[in-house]
Structure formats: C-alpha cells, structure tokens
Amino acid sequence: MTLESALQSLKRGEFVLLFDSAGRENEIDMVVAAEFVTPEHVARMRQHAGGLLCIAIDNNFATSLDLQYMHEILSESSISNKEMIMGLAPYGDHPTFSLSVNHYQTYTGITDKDRALTISEMAKIHNVENKQKKFASSFKTPGHVPLLIASKGLLAARQGHTEMSVYLAQVAGLTPVTAICEMMDAETYTALSVDKAEKFAKQNGIPLIDGKELLEYAKVN
Numbered sequence: 354m355t356l357e358s359a360l361q362s363l364k365r366g367e368f369v370l371l372f373d374s375a376g377r378e379n380e381i382d383m384v385v386a387a388e389f390v391t392p393e394h395v396a397r398m399r400q401h402a403g404g405l406l407c408i409a410i411d412n413n414f415a416t417s418l419d420l421q422y423m424h425e426i427l428s429e430s431s432i433s434n435k436e437m438i439m440g441l442a443p444y445g446d447h448p449t450f451s452l453s454v455n456h457y458q459t460y461t462g463i464t465d466k467d468r469a470l471t472i473s474e475m476a477k478i479h480n481v482e483n484k485q486k487k488f489a490s491s492f493k494t495p496g497h498v499p500l501l502i503a504s505k506g507l508l509a510a511r512q513g514h515t516e517m518s519v520y521l522a523q524v525a526g527l528t529p530v531t532a533i534c535e536m537m538d539a540e541t542y543t544a545l546s547v548d549k550a551e552k553f554a555k556q557n558g559i560p561l562i563d564g565k566e567l568l569e570y571a572k573v574n
C-alpha cells in the first residue's frame with residue numbers, strides 16, 4: 354500500500370493505521386482526520402483499537418488556542434506533588450498531552466456520539482476567525498478526549514503518532530487535527546503486533562503506514 358493511497362483514504366474520511374517504530378513505542382494507532390469523525394468512527398476505534406482516543410493538533414493551532422502541554426501547566430501550578438510530573442517516557446519523548454475536553458453540547462462526554470461531536474467540533478475551530486474565543490466558549494475541561502499538541506518543527510522535532518498523524522493530515526490538504534487511538538491486543542494484553550496489524554489492515558482494506566517511510570517522504574518533500 355503506497356503513501357499516496359493512504360492519503361486518499363484520509364481525504365475520504367477513512368482510517369489509516371500508523372506504526373511509529375520498533376525503537377520507540379512500537380505501537381500502531383488508528384488514525385482518521387478529525388473533520389470527518391462520526392460516532393461510527395469512535396465505535397470502531399473503541400472496538401478495533403481500544404487504546405486512548407485522543408485529538409492531535411498542530412502546534413500553531415495550539416498556540417492560537419493558548420494551549421500548553423499538561424506537564425508545563427502542572428510545573429507552573431502550585432501543586433505540591435511536582436515529582437509526579439512526567440518528564441521523559443522510557444523511550445525518550447516528552448508526553449504531548451494538554452487539556453482534556455468535551456464539547457459543551459455533550460452530556461457525559463464519553464459516548465460515541467459525544468466524543469465524535471467533541472472531535473469534529475475541535476477540527477471546525479481550526480477554521481474560524483477568533484479561534485481562542487470560540488474554543489473557550491465551546492469546550493469544557495476536564496473532559497473525555499485528551500488534546501495532544503504536535504511539536505513545533507513537527508517531524509524534525511519528534512517522531513510520535515501525534516506529529517506523524519498531523520503531518521499526514523497536512524500533506525493530504527486537510528485540517529491538521531486528527532483522532533488517534535492505539536491498537537491493543539486483547540489476547541496478549543499488550544500493544545497489537547505489527548504482524549497482527551498487517552493482517553487486520555488486509556482484512557479490512559485499511560492502509561498501514563510505516564513511520565520510517567513517512568520520515569523518508571518528509572525529508573524529500
């Protein structure tokens with residue numbers, strides 16, 4: 354499956370699977386452009402991925418919303434348990450978590466319908482004039498969908514699913530806001546292996562992108 358066909362899938366509002374690398378998380382995330390997310394997408398990520406469903410956003414967009422990384426927010430806060438604040442994960446990256454949000458029209462925030470609304474409305478904010486004002490009036494925190502902020506410099510700075518998925522959306526000409534969820538294995542209680550993900554991808558006609566290929570593509574484009 355070529356990167357080009359994966360981009361076409363994203364443009365049609367379909368899933369792609371994204372592997373980071375064996376030396377990093379060694380995980381495969383289901384990825385879909387946030388602007389297309391429906392309750393059915395959320396149900397499928399819940400059933401076929403089962404990890405944490407997050408919204409990844411481009412760094413400039415985060416800045417325009419006055420968002421910070423959660424580890425920065427906590428470092429600057431008056432909490433006493435500062436030693437708990439995540440520095441680097443075992444594979445060497447800082448977490449990209451920021452606030453978690455619910456759209457104001459959700460009820461509990463966790464249902465497929467509620468999360469789909471939160472995710473798709475988050476993409477819409479990217480394209481309005483006064484983003485910060487609209488964001489503050491349309492979303493509540495804490496909520497049921499974590500926001501992840503892609504690094505400034507994107508793939509040159511960090512090679513996580515956060516950056517790779519936002520980069521894919523950008524290259525596809527879409528709003529750089531994605532919904533991503535790690536694929537878990539209910540048989541082994543670990544992350545889904547690449548072999549099993551390849552099988553799933555084939556059976557379901559979903560493109561699987563290797564992060565290595567994406568990084569090579571980014572170098573020459």
Ligand SMILES: O=C(CO)[C@H](O)[C@H](O)COP(=O)(O)O
Nearest residue numbers: 382405407449513514515516
């Ligand atoms: O931990 C995560 C949030 O559920 C996932 O790994 C997600 O893929 C984003 O993180 P990263 O950019 O580090 O891969």
Ligand SMILES: [Mg+2]
Nearest residue numbers: 378380442535
């Ligand atoms: Mg992770």
Ligand SMILES: [Mg+2]
Nearest residue numbers: 378380513514
């Ligand atoms: Mg990841």
